[in-house]
Amino acid sequence: MTSQGSTRLDAGIVGGWYTLSPKWRTAWDGTAPVDYGGNTKKILVFMTDGQMNVKYGPTEADKLDWICYNDRTDGCNDIAVDAFLKTCANARAAQAMH
Template identity: 45%
Template sequence: MEPLTAKRNKLTSAIKKLKSEGYTAGQTGVAWGWYSLSPKWSNLWPSDSAPGEYDDEDVVKFLIFMTDGDFNTNYYFGGPPCNYRTRYGIQFDSGKYYSGQCVDYDHKSYSNKKNYTDRWQEEPEKENSTNVSSTRAKKICAEAKKTGASLYSIYFGSNDNSAGAKVMQACATDVNTTYYFAKDANNLIAAFQAISSKIKGVYLSK
């Protein structure tokens, strides 16, 4: 993850290296976005990237995030051995199971090994706005709002009533003014431009 920086070239370089793969664990992105702004986590970052204190009148905090899918993967430490979870499946809801592999944090399969209860596990889950990953994301957003930070969110997709859209709506500071629904690339560009203009307006007013 790229720490806070004012160097545009570092950000664009990091973005170009991103790859699209796997499931959607948006709560992880929301969490790390907040860790980069909260002074509680200052020790994680280089000194010149450390987030400012909440009572610093010269600092305004903005958290901006986007998803193009529903959150459908959560992580937990330990739990039943992977071979057990793979053999018997993960129950999503009544009569529906996921029988895939149990995967650890670095995406290597341990489905044929035993007692991997001392590592981070990845668990796919049914897509909805109240599953574990969505609930965690909304909880982080709620805590971030309490500090006075402004949260902007964008849902990029075709259904403004989808699970992912509902999470983005819940996370926005104000669903009417800081949440954006983008159906296509033009809408997405317009959303980011609107957010940029609002942030510039805040800084100019200060």
């Protein structure tokens, strides 16, 4: 693996939620993750330097994250931060419902 200088926090938090949510059970082995509730505690630890660094370029020929396809400016970092925060809220709400 080679660093490309971007950090997609939203992609990382989605991956973490997929490992905890029974909604994604069929993506794994069919038995895990277990349902919410009961004696099971689900904890997601997310470590970061706190910087969303989405990679984008000025032209379609540049390597870029899909989230920046329509916004090749620093604004795509804001889009990714919004996606990150929405995922955190959704994961928290899913746990609280059970």
